[in-house]
Amino acid sequence: MNKRKPEWTPEGAGAEYASSVVSPQESQSSPYQRQKGRVWDLDTLEEGIKAGNLTHISKAITLVESNSEKHFAAAQELLTRLLPEAGNSIRIGITGVPGVGKSSFIELFGLHLIQQGKKVAVLAIDPSSTLSRGSILGDKTRMEQLSSHKMSFIRPSPSSGVLGGVARKTRESIVICEAAGYDVILIETVGVGQSETTVRSMVDFFLLMQISGAGDELQGIKKGIMELADLIVVNKADGDNIVRAQAAAGEYNNALHYIRHATLNWDTKAMTCSSKTGEGIPQIWQIINEFTQQTGDNGNFQQRRLAQTAQWFEELISEAVLNRFYKDSKVQDRLPELRQRVKEGKLPVAYAVSILLENGNLDKE
Ligand SMILES: Nc1nc2c(ncn2[C@@H]2O[C@H](COP(=O)(O)OP(=O)(O)OP(=O)(O)O)[C@@H](O)[C@H]2O)c(=O)[nH]1
Numbered sequence: 314m315n316k317r318k319p320e321w322t323p324e325g326a327g328a329e330y331a332s333s334v335v336s337p338q339e340s341q342s343s344p345y346q347r348q349k350g351r352v353w354d355l356d357t358l359e360e361g362i363k364a365g366n367l368t369h370i371s372k373a374i375t376l377v378e379s380n381s382e383k384h385f386a387a388a389q390e391l392l393t394r395l396l397p398e399a400g401n402s403i404r405i406g407i408t409g410v411p412g413v414g415k416s417s418f419i420e421l422f423g424l425h426l427i428q429q430g431k432k433v434a435v436l437a438i439d440p441s442s443t444l445s446r447g448s449i450l451g452d453k454t455r456m457e458q459l460s461s462h463k464m465s466f467i468r469p470s471p472s473s474g475v476l477g478g479v480a481r482k483t484r485e486s487i488v489i490c491e492a493a494g495y496d497v498i499l500i501e502t503v504g505v506g507q508s509e510t511t512v513r514s515m516v517d518f519f520l521l522m523q524i525s526g527a528g529d530e531l532q533g534i535k536k537g538i539m540e541l542a543d544l545i546v547v548n549k550a551d552g553d554n555i556v557r558a559q560a561a562a563g564e565y566n567n568a569l570h571y572i573r574h575a576t577l578n579w580d581t582k583a584m585t586c587s588s589k590t591g592e593g594i595p596q597i598w599q600i601i602n603e604f605t606q607q608t609g610d611n612g613n614f615q616q617r618r619l620a621q622t623a624q625w626f627e628e629l630i631s632e633a634v635l636n637r638f639y640k641d642s643k644v645q646d647r648l649p650e651l652r653q654r655v656k657e658g659k660l661p662v663a664y665a666v667s668i669l670l671e672n673g674n675l676d677k678e
């Protein structure tokens with residue numbers, strides 16, 4: 314704070330005319346900045362992230378994952394600062410049923426990328442952890458070498474909250490990782506519920522992982538998921554399983570002739586790979602490079618990102634408006650009774666809704 318004197322101060326007057334002036338910079342500082350030197354100092358976090366400091370990246374992600382309102386303001390300020398540095402990566406979603414080999418694949422694939430001079434970040438969206446409050450994905454035991462490599466960063470799934478909330482945290486974590494200079498962001502998710510669609514809405518390239526099973530290969534696959542994929546990989550193509558895996562890939566390729574592909578002008582294909590022997594891993598990276606090149610040239614890459622952000626914005630508005638509505642005390646006062654009257658057939662549904670939207674004002678009745 315500055316000690317300043319008003320303009321009308323008589324000449325030669327002393328300190329009795331001084332007033333305290335808060336400089337604009339100080340008044341705009343968040344509560345976080347005022348806690349300089351503490352864990353969440355934003356300047357330090359920002360600098361650390363831009364320098365690729367792993368501790369600071371982790372702390373920043375913990376900050377965006379926090380559910381407290383105080384942390385929300387700080388997280389948003391940090392993200393605002395980081396946004397200009399973000400966007401320079403390829404974001405790859407990897408999905409498949411539990412046990413298909415996602416984490417094993419990411420271990421070998423990540424190491425291959427590092428060999429190509431890339432920095433790799435691995436994030437996870439685990440819808441089941443929102444129920445069990447535990448994190449089963451992105452487990453570092455399956456990614457032993459990758460997790461200890463200095464060119465990689467692995468973050469398990471946020472362990473609580475609804476899918477929508479977890480997705481927001483992952484999107485924000487992507488911004489942090491990109492600002493920290495990661496070239497490839499891998500997002501692992503188990504194929505459960507809406508998680509595939511959610512991950513598809515935040516990545517550039519979507520890899521669907523499968524294994525060959527007995528009989529009809531396509532039976533086990535959820536309708537619609539193939540339409541999200543930019544590449545289908547039949548994993549565990551090793552040992553006795555090679556022939557079966559190749560046959561499965563062939564069946565997927567046939568089926569792909571008849572479905573709509575996820576990306577305009579991109580031919581989604583199926584291929585085999587082994588996350589045990591590493592067979593197929595370099596080819597997968599090559600395909601992703603072709604994809605980036607092609608969609609970059611025809612503008613689809615950038616267009617999809619813009620559309621994703623726009624869509625996310627609208628989704629968040631809907632979510633926030635709904636939250637505000639249910640939190641409104643007048644709505645809370647009236648809701649149980651109106652719900653009951655609607656149930657009993659005593660009040661038309663649309664009428665009950667209109668009453669609630671008038672902030673529970675029953676004068677309308
Ligand atoms: N033979 C063989 N085994 C594999 C391959 N990939 C993974 N496995 C094995 O399959 C099992 C499951 O692998 P994970 O990588 O944990 O599978 P995941 O899809 O990440 O599983 P969740 O995280 O539980 O959804 C492990 O025992 C792996 O060793 C492969 O290409 N070939």
Ligand SMILES: [Mg+2]
Pocket residue numbers: 415416417449450451452455
């Ligand atoms: Mg896994």
